[in-house]
Amino acid sequence: MYYVSTRNKNDRHTASEAIAHGLAADGGLMTPEVLPNLSHNALDTMRDMSYQQRAVYVMNAYLDDFTSSELSVYTTKAYGGGKFDTREVAPVRGVDANTYCLELWHGPTCAFKDMALQMLPHLLTASLVKNQEEKTACILVATSGDTGKAALEGFRDVDKTRILVFYPKDGVSAIQQLQMNTQEGTNVGVCSVVGNFDDAQTGVKRLFSDETLRQELAGRGYFFSSANSINWGRVLPQIVYYISAYCDLMREEKIQKGDLVNVCVPTGNFGNILAAYYAKQMGVPIGRLICASNRNDVLTDFLNTGVYDRNRTFYNTMSPSMDILISSNLERLLFALSGQNDEEVRTYMTQLSETGRYEVSPAIRSKLDKLFAAGCCDDEQTARTIGRMWREHHYLIDPHTAVAFDVLEQYRSKTGDQTPTIVVSTASPFKFCDNVLRAIGVNDLAQGTDILDQLAEQSGVPVPAPLAALKEKPIRFADTVDKDHMADRVLEMLH
Template sequence: MQYVSTRNKNQKCSAAQAIAQGLAADGGLLTPEVLPKLSSNGLATMTDMSYQQRAVYVMNAYLDDFTASELSSFASRAYGQDKFDEKDVAPVRRVDENTYCLELWHGPTCAFKDMALQMLPHLLSASLVKNEEQKTVCILVATSGDTGKAALEGFKDVNKTRILVFYPKDGVSDIQQLQMQTQEGDNVGVCAVVGNFDDAQTGVKRLFSDAALRDTLAGRGFFFSSANSINWGRILPQIVYYISAYCDLLKEGRIQKGDPINVCVPTGNFGNILSAYYAKEMGVPIRKLICASNRNNVLTDFIQTGVYDRNRSFYNTMSPSMDILISSNLERMLFEFTERDDEAVKTYMEELSANGRYEVSEKVKKQLGRHFAAGCCDDAQTQARIAQMWKDHHYLIDTHTAVAFHVLDQYRAETGDETPAVVVSTASPFKFCDSVLGALGATELVQGTGILDQLTALTGEPVPAPLAALKDKAVRFDQVTEKEHMADRVLEMLK
């Protein structure tokens, strides 16, 4: 299968090249030339498979330059019990008769990014070999909180790789920051950026397009790639867990073959819900994709009006991984909804760059309405939802998951749609202890990592082992840079 740029579908490359490059040369996002379909009995076939086997079954359809044996080896290493504290890897929990929660935070960094970033290093390393690449790859990452740690952990001490993560200063939770600042590994680097996530993300994209910087680093034996969800190697493993969730519901008898479900996803950069759309296009009977936003509700407005406008106030919220106003992966959705009209996509992206806004055609608006619904909530509603879930179901959730539960209820109240729904839980509540404790009524918060034990004392829920281990780790990275000097940080690291 070939991969094409969303801004020039005549620009094609192999899967291995797409994963190694991360971003198309023209700035577009590399996307499969054709979206494969599951066979008529594909879901039934996967029902009795392990998560690792399902991953191979799904990814094999997209990666024809990788063997099934290679993918089996990668899946075993990425999703083994030494990495995930749940045998099922991505378990589906029943909340009530009509509502389920897909828990994606049982990996080494306690966030859903592990689902892709434990797989991506294996895919990337193999791709470098297949491409006969002699240079060392430098992975550049902009993070709103969880991607950074997951990428650092995934690429830690991986041969022929270096990784540098930029995160917004004062724009992530204390636990998220500590996870990155204490990261082990000889090939890793971490730096805070003065500004918000969009500043960090725009800065990284600027580094990718800096020809002089690329030439300098090529002379030193390096080339750039990405571990952000602009890389197809990030999106593909995420498709797997939506398919797996449907298979689990079938296996448990919660639904029958062909029954529709709705999926509610808390998202900022649009990659997670885009993966659900791809699962739907492959043949999973998903009726509505419900996009849940926090106060930074640019995606909610876009889905409801067809106007994407980042010219608005930016808010630092208690769900920081969604504090984003430029949703990169929306470009892949536009590519599909314009019937792969690369010129239209390019025009939209140029308008966004020049004016900070664009309005899609009526055809695209109809497609949005057909597949998507959207809603948002503020911090007060987020905390109220955490408290309600604990009181009604004795189920502890983080701030991002709370946004999704709130938006799902909002959607059901407005539409009367009681289709069984899967809410995507993207992070452990222990990554956002201060907000979760506040929601549960705590007024005095313990400082430092002691706050983890405070949440355990209040709820009886155990601290995840990877977070408990932070208590004994020393800070390695405390550098801060202005966004204009991000290239200097890269050059310092890659001497």
């Protein structure tokens, strides 16, 4: 199977090449030429498998320059060895008769990004060997909160890699910031950026396309790669958990094979819900893809109107990982829905870069209407939903998951659609203690990491071990740069 750029489908690469370099040379995103279809009995076959076995089964169809035995080794290392605090890795929890929560935060950094970023280092380092790459990969990451820590943890002390994470100053939660700034490892770097996530993300993309910088680093023995979801090696492992969730519901006899389920996903950069779209296209019986946004509602407006317009106020919300106005992975969806029309996609991306806005064709708009529903909610609604889920179901959720539950309730009220729905839970509530505590009625908040114990005492839910360990860790990183000086920080790290 070959991978092509969304902006030039004649730019073809093997899977290992696509993963090693992360972003196409023209700024496009590497995407499979053809999506594999699940065989008629694939879901039956996977029903009684472990999560690791399912991951091998699914990823094997996309990675024909990797062997099944290689993938078995990688999945055992990524999802075994006690890295996840539950044997199921990505358990599905029943909330009510037709609502299920896919918990993706049981990994080492307590966020869904672990599902991909525990796997990506194995895929990337193997890709370097397969491509006979002698340079060291300099992995650049822009994070709105969770990706940064997950990438740092995944690539910590991995041979032939250096990783530098940029996050928006004052744009992540206190626990998220502490997780990154206490990161251990000899090959890691962390730096905040004055501005918001879009500033950090745009800055990283600019570094990728800076030919002078790339040549300078090549002379030092480095090349750029990415651990953001612009890298196909990030998106692929995410497809697995949607297929796994469906198999779990089959195994538990909550659904029969072939029954439709809807999926409701809180998302800002569109990678998480894009993976659900790919699972649907492969043959998983997914009905409606419900896209949940916070007050930064650019995706909601796009899916409802066909107009993408980032020219709007940026809000810092209590669900910071979704505080995004430029949703990178939408480009892959446009490529698919346009029939892989790279010229059309290129036109949209040029318009976005030059004017901050584009409107898709009537043909794409029609397909969006058939596939997606979308909604948004503000912080007040988010807090109300956290409180309601706690009172009615004794279920503690974080603000991002609350956005999804609120949007699902809006969707059901509007449409009457009571199809069984999987709500994707993307982070532990303990990463957002202050907002969660206020939402369940506690206003006198403890200071520093003591707030973790306060939430545990109030809820009866234990603090996840990786977060409890933060109390003992020293701060290693405290640098801040202007968005125009990110290249200087890269050069300092790679001196």
